[in-house]
Amino acid sequence: xxxxxxxxxxxxxxxxxxxxxxxxxxxxxxxxxxxxxxxxxxxxxxxxxxxxxxxxxxxxxxxxxxxxxxxxxxxxxxxxxxxxxxxxxxxxxxxxxxxxxxxxxxxxxxxxxxxxxxxxxxxxxxxxxxxxxxxxxxxxxxxxxxxxxxxxxxxxxxxxxxxxxxxxxxxxxxxxxxxxxxxxxxxxxxxxxxxxxxxxxxxxxxxxxxxx
Ligand SMILES: [Zn+2]
Numbered sequence: 001x002x003x004x005x006x007x008x009x010x011x012x013x014x015x016x017x018x019x020x021x022x023x024x025x026x027x028x029x030x031x032x033x034x035x036x037x038x039x040x041x042x043x044x045x046x047x048x049x050x051x052x053x054x055x056x057x058x059x060x061x062x063x064x065x066x067x068x069x070x071x072x073x074x075x076x077x078x079x080x081x082x083x084x085x086x087x088x089x090x091x092x093x094x095x096x097x098x099x100x101x102x103x104x105x106x107x108x109x110x111x112x113x114x115x116x117x118x119x120x121x122x123x124x125x126x127x128x129x130x131x132x133x134x135x136x137x138x139x140x141x142x143x144x145x146x147x148x149x150x151x152x153x154x155x156x157x158x159x160x161x162x163x164x165x166x167x168x169x170x171x172x173x174x175x176x177x178x179x180x181x182x183x184x185x186x187x188x189x190x191x192x193x194x195x196x197x198x199x200x201x202x203x204x205x206x207x208x209x210x211x212x
Contacts, residue, residue, distance in 0.1 A: 028157025
């Protein structure tokens with residue numbers, strides 16, 4: 001589920017639709033959170049789907065750290081990638097957080113480098129001055145520390161800013177976020193994706209099959 005101060009518009013650079021802020025959104029705000037109404041699919045369910053539906057999922061779903069595919073029920077699925085994204089996803093708990101203040105009418109972007117669990121790559125046309133030009137599996141190794149640092153620098157702001165999505169989060173996830181805030185459990189590094197078991201890689205291969 002995505003923050004209510006958002007709308008879908010045509011994006012620049014022929015990148016199709018994108019999600020834009022309708023109001024100022026301060027850093028530390030939760031931009032998307034997993035909810036009961038999102039569609040969660042197992043590897044087996046995806047495997048049984050025709051190629052056209054798997055291609056749809058490859059474009060709009062994300063892969064969780066336990067090898068499930070999640071399709072947001074709302075316009076969260078239209079968030080585009082940027083190599084200098086204003087949000088990042090906390091891998092493992094699947095909340096997407098604003099890592100800097102987002103201005104009205106600014107496009108809300110995330111970094112797809114977090115989701116590449118296999119050896120697929122895509123050419124990036126994000127237009128950022130920090131564009132990496134190719135998004136690939138190695139991005140987590142190259143940029144994981146930087147992403148962790150960016151998330152950690154705003155995570156403590158979660159209780160201090162308005163959080164319209166807080167009431168939609170499951171009680172177990174709320175407790176996990178509160179435990180991280182209280183430093184009772186460790187902060188989940190995005191690099192856990194690289195330490196996942198084989199089934200995560202298989203899950204990625206299923207969604208993004210090799211073209212070799
Ligand atoms: Zn880029």
